[in-house]
Amino acid sequence: MTDxxxxxxxxxxxxxxxxxxxxxxxxQSKYYIDARLTTMSPEGLALIGQLGLSRLVGSGWKVxxxxxxxxxADPISYAISFASASLPFSPPERSRTCL
Numbered sequence: 001m002t003d004x005x006x007x008x009x010x011x012x013x014x015x016x017x018x019x020x021x022x023x024x025x026x027x028q029s030k031y032y033i034d035a036r037l038t039t040m041s042p043e044g045l046a047l048i049g050q051l052g053l054s055r056l057v058g059s060g061w062k063v064x065x066x067x068x069x070x071x072x073a074d075p076i077s078y079a080i081s082f083a084s085a086s087l088p089f090s091p092p093e094r095s096r097t098c099l
Contacts, residue, residue, distance in 0.1 A: 007038075007047040014038045039075040048076055049083030056080070065089050 001009070014037045021032040038044035056063050066077045067089035074090055081088035 003047050003051055007044070007051060010041075010044055010047065011035065011038050014041065014044070036075070039079075045075060045079040045082070049079035049081075052076065052080040053083040056084075067091065 011033070015033050015035050017032040017034070018030060019032070021029045023029055023032075039048060052066075056066075063084070063086065065087045066080045066084070067073065068077050074088075077088045077090070080086075
């Protein structure tokens with residue numbers, strides 16, 4: 001099984017819930033996906049780091065650091081940073097309000 005297939009399986013097992021859910025929008029859903037349950041797990045971090053780094057290298061971009069908005073992107077940027085031995089960053093709260 002490829003790393004990508006393993007990550008999809010991990011997301012399906014850990015992060016996907018079935019039932020009746022009221023979403024933040026107020027709409028109803030039979031599914032709820034909390035990707036943090038995967039992105040914050042050791043197995044998920046290892047897979048995301050390698051896959052993310054592979055995609056960045058394949059894009060041809062010259063990347064000096066990886067980061068994103070706190071909480072959702074933190075585990076992903078940290079995983080890629082670990083895989084690439086680069087420095088992660090998280091923008092401070094006030095800089096996000098300027099976007």
